[in-house]
Amino acid sequence: MGVRRFGRVNWLGLGTLAKREILRFVAVWTQTLLAPLVTAGLFLLIFSIAIGPSRGDVMGVPFLTFLIPGIMTMTVIQNAFANTSSSIVISKVQGNIVDTLMPPLAPLELVLGYLAGAVARGLCVAVAISLALWIVLGQGVAHPIWALTFVLLGGAMMGAVGIVAGIFANKFDQMAAITNFIVTPLAFLSGTFYSVSALPEVLQTFTRVNPIFYLIDGARYGMIGVSDGSPILGLAVVTGVTLALCGLAWQMLKTGYRLKS
Template sequence: MNWAAIGAIYRFEMARFFRTLMQSFLSPVLSTSLYFVVFGAAIGSRIQEVEGVSYGAFIVPGLVMLSVITQAISNASFGIYFPKFTGTIYELLSAPVNFLEIVLGYVGAAATKALFIGIVILLTASFFVELSIAHPLAMVLFLLLTCLSFALLGFIIGIWATNFEQLQLVPLLIVTPLIFLGGSFYSISMLPPMWQTITLFNPVVYLISGFRWSFFGMADVPIGLSLMAIAAFTCLCLGVIWWIFRTGWRIRS
């Protein structure tokens, strides 16, 4: 394993993040505050509690997942797309670095950035509501797995994209709607039976449900099923990335 190469890629990507640290820091703080004003105040005044948890606290795991998933995808996709756009990816491919080391560098940096944003969201939320974490180790595990798995997805999107518009296509048209329809701001038990069944086909439901369980000890789906779903998604992304580097799809052409 070429740890020097992994470290060089990781430090390069993190340096780009720290150059815009204030923007990266202020954006999630402002967006989280806005969500609390709109959902916590407006809707929270009508929905006092959800399964014994105040509505303001109930939406915190969903807010964290929303920010972490979108940030992991955007950082990873832009990180690998920009070398493709400038042509410097060929220098990377010709270097004595294998695909796993490239992935570890780019995906590791994107996951670190998303984790930072998730922590910022949690700290911001603590100023609005009283938070208690019933299972802190499970919370950290779900947070890390989510950052990693969606950074891998973002890496795939960055390789697939042929222009900057396509970088936003999947996150805006597919991922973000799935997050909003995955129980971010409500419990799927509040839906009619037919829609509860349909919602279970949304993979994001299992992430949000498991992450919410780590806070309040309640979940819409079994916690074991949530862990299996995110593990399977991570393995699927790794398999796709292996195939991409094996065939050179959208990299060497």
């Protein structure tokens, strides 16, 4: 195939789509950035009041310190998923998805444009929560590069899940079902609120096949320096799953699955 008249990569179109996806959540920052910060704070407050005083150390650190990375990462991935899935579903319901499909953008460029918004939103949420925790609790970051890596990968992975879910769902209730019965259970059952080593063997096995566990565990290592597993293994698993999901999203966009009549 020859070179397109605007180059091998349509940088203008890709940048425009990425800008649109970023402006979508910036325009309603009280819902997309402030609300997750408040929710994460409420989680920490409730757990510290209800369980914290009677709970000993977990993996050698105070229970509240152990909770912080899990709650932050869970908030990041939920927002990254919401950014891409809501963008596509709203466009399909309103009938303007054609405005995204008609421009000269290759399927890979569409995937990258959508992911840019998801990763940016996840990163903004992570930075906001981290700053708030540093100001209020004095909680720093043990390994910043590891923490940043898993935040970015978490945004990309769940952004890709959001693309796939958004393409599959034709109505808001279908998207709600995917969120309530797939995304939320996987996020909660991933070691967010507990150490996997405390689980029975069967549940440990189930948890370790959940890719979100490796996101939570890797981010925990990056933030407080302890983890249930190897961060290198977690990096490999999350990278592989992210690439596979991006490939699936690319294939769905390429074929026009549930997008083109």
